Amino acid sequence: xxxxxxxxxxxxxxxxxxxxxxxxxxxxxxxxxxxxxxxxxxxxxxxxxxxxxxxxxxxxxxxxxxxxxxxxxxxxxxxxxxxxxxxxxxxxxxxxxxxxxxxxxxxxxxxxxxx
Amino acid sequence: xxxxxxxxxxxxxxxxxxxxxxxxxxxxxxxxxxxxxxxxxxxxxxxxxxxxxxxxxxxxxxxxxxxxxxxxxxxxxxxxxxxxxxxxxxxxxxxxxxxxxxxxxxxxxxxxxxx
Numbered sequence: 001x002x003x004x005x006x007x008x009x010x011x012x013x014x015x016x017x018x019x020x021x022x023x024x025x026x027x028x029x030x031x032x033x034x035x036x037x038x039x040x041x042x043x044x045x046x047x048x049x050x051x052x053x054x055x056x057x058x059x060x061x062x063x064x065x066x067x068x069x070x071x072x073x074x075x076x077x078x079x080x081x082x083x084x085x086x087x088x089x090x091x092x093x094x095x096x097x098x099x100x101x102x103x104x105x106x107x108x109x110x111x112x113x114x115x
Numbered sequence: 116x117x118x119x120x121x122x123x124x125x126x127x128x129x130x131x132x133x134x135x136x137x138x139x140x141x142x143x144x145x146x147x148x149x150x151x152x153x154x155x156x157x158x159x160x161x162x163x164x165x166x167x168x169x170x171x172x173x174x175x176x177x178x179x180x181x182x183x184x185x186x187x188x189x190x191x192x193x194x195x196x197x198x199x200x201x202x203x204x205x206x207x208x209x210x211x212x213x214x215x216x217x218x219x220x221x222x223x224x225x226x227x228x229x230x
Contacts, residue, residue, distance in 0.1 A: 003159060033217065042119070043206060043220035056217065091160070100210045101148045101167060104218070106160035 002026070004107035006092050012113045018080040021110045025074070025094030031055075032075050033095075033104060034067060038088035049075060050098065082114045117142045119209050119221035127227040128197045135182075136192045136224050138207030146212030149183065149190045153203040160206065166190065168212075197228045 005024045013019050025032045034046040046065070047057040051072035060067070064083070069075040079086055089111050093104040118141045128134035140149070151163040166174045166183050173181050178198075182191045194201055207221040 035218075035220075040222070042222045043208075043218075045217040045219075048217060059217075100212050101165070103150075103162045103165070106152070106154075108157065108159040 006107040010111045016081045021077045023075045023092030029094035031095045031098045033093040035091040087114045117219045121221035123224045125225045138190045148210045150208040151192045152206045155203040202228045
């Protein structure tokens with residue numbers, strides 16, 4: 001069974017440009033999560049999809065970030081325009097069940113560098 | 116708000132020896148879950164071990180075990196017979212027992228297993 005995949009693995013862009021990150025969850029997982037780790041600090045929750053609906057987007061830092069999950073399959077996270085402080089590693093995770101004791105399966109992350 | 120602290124940014128251990136990674140957390144909740152995830156270099160995070168707060172018995176998964184001290188809000192991870200493949204970033208994570216709440220991660224501990 002394929003795991004969670006993310007594309008690209010690394011992206012370097014200039015301040016003010018736009019970047020789109022993609023996440024493909026494990027097949028059949030309705031729950032999809034985005035997290036990010038900035039400058040070696042803790043991993044922080046961004047948002048949670050259940051199928052194509054946003055269940056919780058309380059962690060989204062500002063309106064420069066837009067997440068979509070059309071059709072309830074893969075998800076994209078667009079940053080427009082990118083700022084220096086957006087640099088970090090963006091993780092995606094998926095799970096079949098969203099209960100608190102259940103495991104989330106993580107992708108390898110996309111390292112975003114904004115120069 | 117819940118917080119998770121990992122006081123050891125980096126650690127190293129000789130192959131075949133035992134190492135303990137520390138984690139403390141702060142919460143007013145009584146029902147919650149604690150997790151240790153590991154991220155090997157350039158690979159995805161995987162779940163190492165999970166503990167339900169209402170269970171007094173410490174969780175064990177092969178060479179990995181935890182020392183869960185609920186009153187002290189401490190959740191350390193012990194790795195016995197360390198192997199080169201244990202080299203990774205280790206993240207401690209907390210999740211309340213309430214549906215809809217997401218992970219709170221610590222900043223991570225980078226563990227190097229030396230031959």
